[in-house]
Amino acid sequence: MASFRKINGKWEYRVRYKEGSKYKEKSKRGFKTKKEAQLAAAKVESDIVQFGFSDNGEENVKKFIYDWLEVYKKPIIKPITYSVQERNVRLNIIPRWGDYKLKEINRTDYQKWVNEISEKYSAGTVKRIHSLMNAALHSAVHDFHILYSNPIARIKIPQDNKQEEIKHFTTEQLKTFLSNCKPVKKSKYKHSIQYFALFTLMARTGIRIGEALALRWGDLNTDSIKINKTLVYPLNSTPYLSTPKTKNSIRTVKLDKTVVDLLKRHKINQKEMYLKYPSFKPSDDDLMFHQHDGRWLRTNVVREYFKEVCKRTQLPVLSPHALRHSHAVHLLEAGASLKYVSQRLGHSSIKTTADTYLHITEKIEDDAIKMYQQYLD
Known part of the structure; x- marks a missing residue:
């Protein structure tokens, strides 16, 4: 219900309304005539009936x-x-x-x-x-009922015409990188093969760094590993285990003989490290990869080690995620189907795989057409 009064020659309206369980009031003065005040008050009352509120987007x-x-x-x-x-x-x-x-x-x-x-x-x-x-x-x-309409609904996002480069190692670069993932002369734990095992596992399975660092020995079967968790290690915060990135990321990944044999060596090497270095402690959680004190490996430390190996071997300075890309690219180049690669990587859909590795799938398609033409000719 609106009320009106004249103050110092100008008209004012007051509209009292109920919002939820509370009564509120909206007023405005300065109208030259009562008719103008009535029209403005009618608009406010109409908004309240239509939207359930009168203020429109005053919030910061x-x-x-x-x-x-x-x-x-x-x-x-x-x-x-x-x-x-x-x-x-x-x-x-x-x-x-x-x-x-x-x-x-x-x-x-x-x-x-x-x-x-x-x-x-x-x-x-x-x-x-x-x-x-x-x-x-x-x-x-x-939800908040403080805006009449969304001014940016259906906005247009410019198309990205440039193909995002997928950073990965060639097969020769990968061999060089992995062969140098060994402690340098001045390393404190020169007997360890942990980083060699970690990066080889990632390079030959395509698992993410968080998935690899969350692994326990109990996740290893005869020729496969179970991926059902990921390690989240926020900067300057406490690490914790979470579910993998997507529903499809929960998967079992088959291992080739090279990886199986290396993980067996790594498990023996871990026990040797406990005996050889008193400061190197076993993990209470039976972690496959861990710090010298038994805690989870820090993702930022792993990334720094990765970059140091790249610099030392004069390879492109990439990140551990490049091993995942490398695995996918090498599988596709070797003739693996897009569906198999998608399932192995734990992508949410084949489209994600195809979009990510578009340049590789295009090359495979071109090669297939050439082979087909050669076959017919």
């Missing part, structure tokens, strides 16, 4: 999106996923939109911003950033 974007992350996202996603989303909000969304009110987000300005960050990031990264912002504003409309 920074405060709203952090509240949204905390209330709507954190309880239902993995901690590592939350940390990635929080980082995208903090480093990309807040610097550009943090000082705006929700109602001030303009579709054209937002599209210009998306176009700008597309010059800096890959299309996949831009989609992830936009997806966060879009989901937050969707909640502002449908």
Whole structure:
């Protein structure tokens, strides 16, 4: 119900309404005539009937999106996923939109911003950033009821015309790398073959670094390993075990004889290390790979060791994830089917595999056409 009064020659309206279990009031003054005040009050009452609220996006974007992350996202996603989303909000969304009110987000300005960050990031990264912002504003409309409509719904993400390079080792580079994954002369634990075993396992199975570091000896069967967990080691935080990246990532990976024999050697080598070095302690959790004190290997330490080997051997300085790419590329080049490679890597779909290794699958297709032509001719 609206009420009106005249103050110092100007008209004011007051609209009292119920939101949830509480009564609220919205008012505005400064109208020249009562008729103008009545028309404005009628618009407010109409909005309340239609939307259930009268304020339209007065909230600050920074405060709203952090509240949204905390209330709507954190309880239902993995901690590592939350940390990635929080980082995208903090480093990309807040610097550009943090000082705006929700109602001030303009579709054209937002599209210009998306176009700008597309010059800096890959299309996949831009989609992830936009997806966060879009989901937050969707909640502002449908969950928090503080915005009438989502101004960035169905925004256009520029196509990424450049093929993202898949960094991997050739077969010769891989041989060079693995043959140098041994302790250097000044190493404290010169007898260890742990890194050689770890990187060989990753290179010949395609498992992720977190999946490898989470392995226990009980996960090893005669000629396969069970992948049902991953180690998450946040920077400056406590490590923990989590479920693998996707549902399809829970899998059993077959091992070739080279890997089986090496893991047997590694298990014996571990016991030798316990006897040879008093400071090298066994793992209470029966870990396949661990620090000298028995705890999980730190992912950042593994990455640094990997880079040092690359530098020492004058190979391209890559990351441990390059071993996963190398395995996939080598399998495809050897003639393995896309479906087999997808299942072995634990991808969510064959499309993921095909999109990731597009340049390789195109080469395989070209080779197949040449072979077919040679066969007919």
